[in-house]
Amino acid sequence: MHDTKFIPLKKLPSKAERHKLFGSVLPVPRTKPVEKNQMADLQNTKKDFLFDLDAVGIANVKHPITVSSELLPNKQSSIATISFSTSLNKTSKGTNMSRFTEQLSSYYRQGAFEAEWQTLKRFAKELAERLDQQDATIELKFPWFFERRGPQSDLAGLNHTDITMEVNYDASNGYTLKASLSALITTLCPCSKEISEYSAHNQRGVVTIEIELNETITSEERDWKAMLLEAAESNASARIHPVLKRPDEKMVTEQAYENPRFVEDMVRLVAADLYEMEMVEKFRVSCRNEESIHMHDAIASVTYDKRNENQR
Template sequence: MNKTKTLPKKQLPNKAQRHKLFGSVEPGPRTKPSEKSKMADLQNTQNDFLFDLDTVGIADVKHPITVTSKLVPTTQTTIGTFKFSSSIDKLSKGTNMSRFTEQLQAYYQQGFTVDFKTLKTFTKDLAKRLKQDDAEVEVKFPWFFERRGPYADLAGMNHADASISVKYDADEGFTLNASLSALITTLCPCSKEISEYSAHNQRGHVSMSVSLEEDFDEDDTDWKELLLEAAESNASARIHPVLKRPDEKMVTEQAYENPRFVEDVVRLVAADLYEIPAVTKFKIECRNEESIHMHDAIASVTYDKRQEEGESRG
């Protein structure tokens, strides 16, 4: 029988002694004030600091948010990744970083729903808190939506990566931008054309960024649903979380009936976004993870409807 080796019990120094062993030292003399009113405020130093700054602020701030949608689930809690900023002129040394997070906490305590209406109020309040003429907030988040199989009607959750940004300027008003990145299925038209039977397909990533009219109303239109439908309806087929065999047959046959190059996808999505009155500018990118090639296929298109209107007026 193997005997367990018995070790002598360690005699450890106390916690304070252990900390000292690993480099901790006693506090030194305190000569600087502890009261805020008596502390130096370097950020508010006024002088000629050479250049105005376009942007100063904080980024990669993660915080729980509420997102609403016209798709199920109509209300969901998710994680937002925030960026807060404003400009400062050359006479100001810096900004007060804590004011950004103070503003976030104040809104969170009231129930922070991320939509254009809320972020308009947020940026205007933030500019006032910062004592600046402008402020901008951007928040990125995963957005979940229910998707049902086309035959069995079994539900599951899909998701897309979304972002929304609002910039407030005291002179120019609000600038609204949004983006969505969704997954689709594409089937290669060339493969279908040259093969006796079958055709290779792949998973595509469609990324859309849009600028919206300042008075865009989310009570009437869900921008997330708009962008998702633009991507998915122009694909060879949609991605599904739950597929039974009859569903799979329908999806694969649909893909075969709707072959798409990446070039086709971005042009078709562009046509849909062009027809949305509230969209003033868009950029669309599609990346296909090729299933029989070592490379990805890519295409993109950018279009500004405001330039078109300006040309037509001339």
């Protein structure tokens, strides 16, 4: 083959002329300061601005994180959607938004940003001090992947759940730790099994667990994510699998038939497991079943605060 040389059919304006054609203009004379210490700082204006703010900050920050787990893979990279906030009293006009991402970048330069409680506690406390505020909150939302094997074939694949971790630091009251996990499960309808001559309809359900933890979580050897996942899945009719051969499918469907569950059953059974976990102080469990023979979804939820028992 012979190389062919491109020969333009028409002469284009220069790049600068093209930019001007599409609206670019020359810079105007610069009159305002370019040095930071000479610039106006409107956010630090001190007046009576009428109301205290519950929270001010930034959200929808995407950032790589490292997630550790007792389940395989033991260490994985993920992408978190992060929110940062602090309260603001009425004598301050605003907060310094750049300091949120400045601190995140500082942590990242020191090594991978770890999605674990000690790191988030330290981050929230340092953020409050950097902002010269009494409190600060950081929230991470990310997918967590874990290995699941077929019950008969032992063939492995990766499942995932959605995780949320939130740490609030308050200089007067210490730390508040919150977490959530949403897991897919299979449920088989008890009513359908009871009234039908054979078979029973089932559905895919979503169990969402929201918890408030006490300080023992920071010294726990067990993986809290794995504990919440087990609470959701072990109480279902059957677990969801990424890889199923025919012998696996036989086992899973028969297991579901042997363990029928209403949504009401699901939230109560998961609640019982959470009640027995020392690290959990308060919880909310909800379940949504995407019904296979109805046009609607079925839902149920339960909320319980174990701290109220100590007040009786």
